[in-house]
Amino acid sequence: MPQGKPSHVPDDGLTTRQRRARPLLIVHTGVGKGKSTAAFGLATRAWAQGWEIGVFQFVKSAKWRIGEEKALRVLGESGEGGAVTWNKMGEGWSWIQRPGTEADHAADAAEGWAQIKRDLAVERYRLYVLDEFTYPMKWGWVDVEDVVRTLRDRPGTQHVIITGRDADPRLLDAADLVTDMTKVKHPMDAGQKGQRGIEW
Amino acid sequence: MPQGKPSHVPDDGLTTRQRRARPLLIVHTGVGKGKSTAAFGLATRAWAQGWEIGVFQFVKSAKWRIGEEKALRVLGESGEGGAVTWNKMGEGWSWIQRPGTEADHAADAAEGWAQIKRDLAVERYRLYVLDEFTYPMKWGWVDVEDVVRTLRDRPGTQHVIITGRDADPRLLDAADLVTDMTKVKHPMDAGQKGQRGIEW
Incomplete structure (x- = not known):
């Protein structure tokens, strides 16, 4: 929880207001829990600001994220915040445990x-x-250089959050904010399987 | 993202079903971003399961968490998931930048x-x-031994998530799942202040 006091004021010719509106590239990586949950938590915060949100689900199984999808659908349709578009292309982009070649x-x-x-x-x-x-x-499956270049050169004030383990060093280099979710202790280490409401 | 395969099956006399329903004590600690956002992300997942949720806000300033509070209020009132109670006791428990002695x-x-x-x-x-x-x-301000004992002995299937830096070792010892949000890079290091929609 940052205290709101930058360690120094940069000599970048920007006002505080301009710096506050700077678009962020955020990466949540590491082997611990909370990478995606924190990203969806940020999405609800952005929704409360009235921002338009696009979710692009590159997950392993189509049944993942059903809770988050439901919550963001209800929020988006409430009219009390920003609109939410959930991009999944049907079964698309979920490549484990379904038919199809690599x-x-x-x-x-x-x-x-x-x-x-x-x-x-x-x-x-x-x-x-x-x-x-x-x-x-x-x-x-996508070109890292193309991703980094596209994100660096993106127009306007578009914030982007990318989640997942093993983030490419070039992506981390381009990012403004990187958090590594570090596993300290997990119930699976004690032989427990995933739980409804916790894992999905 | 655990693969759903525990490293071993414990000899605790419980069935997989019983283990899946075991109440979890989860701690999100560390100096990086995402401790609370991941907790609120978990809350939306629990909401989608129809669970009753109680939020207890021990934050530094009353204007914090306004986005999360709005989102959980809209979700709770939608009737499509569980009910949400946001416990703040008016201005209560927000001890920085407001009148009052320690x-x-x-x-x-x-x-x-x-x-x-x-x-x-x-x-x-x-x-x-x-x-x-x-x-x-x-x-x-609260007794750690009392907290740990109360949480260890809590009845039923009540999941508890605690967030914040500098978690007490006794709390970590009692927890089932601990994630340390490790700061790799933060915009404030480059002189940027907090942003609406991102920080609150």
């Missing part, structure tokens, strides 16, 4: 990234959640 | 904890978010 999944992921590029170009959302996007980057 | 704030925090004990005893909620509760523990 080439199919790579093509799905590439199409997902192409959609994000189109949305960034027209400044469609104020906040983008690219959930588990580190994996298609790691597996070469 | 003794007042300590008494507020102690009363907050007394309320949590009463709720745990009657199993009022399925999920408790004790936001920034590590601070009153650290400052001696």
Whole structure:
């Protein structure tokens, strides 16, 4: 919890107001819990500000994130905050435990990234959640240099959060805010399986 | 993101179903971002399961968490998930930048904890978010041994999430799941102040 006091004032020619409005690239990585949950928590905060939000679900199984999807749908439809668009392309981009070759999944992921590029170009959302996007980057399904260049050069004030383990060093270098969720203790170490309401 | 495969099956006499329903004590600590956001993200997941949720806000300033409070109010009132009770006791338990002596704030925090004990005893909620509760523990405003004993002995299936820096070792010892949010990079290091929609 930062105390709101920067350690120094940068000599970048920007006013505090301009610096406050600077678009952020945020990465939640590490092997601990909370990478995606914190990203969806940020999305609810952005929703409360009335921002348009785009979620891009690059998760392992289509049944993941059902709680988050339901919550953001209810929030988006309430009219009390920003609109929320949940981008999943049907079963798309969820490549484990479903039919299809690796080439199919790579093509799905590439199409997902192409959609994000189109949305960034027209400044469609104020906040983008690219959930588990580190994996298609790691597996070469999207080009890391293209991702980093596109995010660096994105127009306007579009915040982007990327979650997942094993974030590429080039992505971390480009990011403004990086948190590593470090596992200290997990019930699975004591033989416990995932729990409804906690894991999904 | 655990793969759902425990490293071993414990010899505790419980079935997998019983273990899945075991109440969890979760701690999000460390100096990085995402401790509270991940806790509120978990709360939306619990809401989607239809669970009753109690939030206990032990934050530094009353204007904090306004986005999360609004989101959980809208979700709770939607009737599509569980009910949400946001416990703040008016201005209560927010001890920085407001009038009052340290003794007042300590008494507020102690009363907050007394309320949590009463709720745990009657199993009022399925999920408790004790936001920034590590601070009153650290400052001696609540008794750590009492907290740990009460949480260890709580009845039923009540999940508890505690957030904040500098979690007491006795709390970590009692916890089932601990994540340390480790700061890798933060915009304030580059002289940037907090941003609306991101920090609050």
